[in-house]
Amino acid sequence: MRRKLRVAAYAICVRDDHVLLARSPGWDGTLEWVLPGGGMEHGEDPYDTVVRELLEETGYHVEVAGLLGVSSSRRSLPRRGLRAPVDLHSVRLLYEAKVVGGELRFEVGGSTDMAAWHDLDAVSGLVRIPLVDAALRMWRERDPGVA
Template sequence: MRVGAYGILTDDAGNTLMQRSTELSQFAGAWWIPGGGVEHSEDPADAVVREFAEETGLDVEITGLRSVTSTVVPMTSEWSQHNTLVLYEVKATGGALRDDFDNGEGRNLWTPLSRLSGELMSPKTSTMLNLPGRWPAPTNGGRAPEPPPGMLLEQRVGAYAWLTRPDGKVLLTMIPPGYWAAGLWHLPGGGVDFGETPEEGLLREVYEETSQRAELTGLRGLVSRHDPESVTPDGRPSNFHGINIIWGARIEEETPLRILDVGGSTSDLRWFDVDEIADLPKTVAVEAGLSCA
């Protein structure tokens, strides 16, 4: 899986800054959103600021989290890549706009997004903009990238819920011994599997951990956590980078709480009043959810 961070920058006329590959590119004429891959241990918010400076010459500041989506892109006939796409809204604070021929991105152009429908664009761009686009078929051959040698270098996307019921209480889960935050209260949720959207992964995890059928109410935030000395549940050393996406969620009809994934990352679960949560031992994901409550 690969995580990318991208930014939507608009001018006073409502045009959006986009990149277009030159005729020298393998994908001549293709449109892209400024941004790129999140490096290991890097917060996606920092990544989009860095990528904007590298690709456009502009200094930007994040003004909001617009969406988190995903797509599976066939890279060759042999393998596909699952991309988690974090899209921010940004504003320019300095610098000077320039093209990016050195890095192969091409020209930076202001354009209304409506004119891009049906144009040549990557599946990632099409997904983030929710626009139909064209993209060449993958070439034959090629291999998936090999993991680096040595310590496990793990970048993992998780999806979590600030889950409420009609009386306003919030459902939290307890992390058991053997996991990175043993003894802390956490938000229900977990890792997104290959091919799942973050929303699909979240609803599956909530059901497995709590037996509740939830309805998502909106994106609330994102937390990046780096632990270079982490240990996996089976005892392997891991340089771990977790990118946790937080949604608001609710249940209309509560069912008895029950942990279906016995032996997993949940040992207890309980409904709490919001006022009780401040004094609990808790993860940064719960802190982030609480800040939006």
């Protein structure tokens, strides 16, 4: 089984009791809501990753307010075509960010197909990845006086 380490940076952006999410197909093709963000490129600072990914996936320019926490997961992914199964270890840096410019738009030719603001109270009814709930929990538990 191949082993792969993936380090990624994501942001939670909340405005007027709405959270910004992107929609992406899961491993089985099911469309699910995710945090905007993604994998770090070699040599890239995580702050730069999250700023770049937010712009690519949502059209927004953001200012990173601070690190909320780190999430780690490990799972086995089945064989895909001729590729061997993968033991995937994901390390995800979760940031709080504020929209400072740009306009909402959908990513073209990327890993997501749309972005949208969702009422915080409606998130529990969305098909979403568990990282969304973990990030919201970190955001709710943060000390808003510390940036």
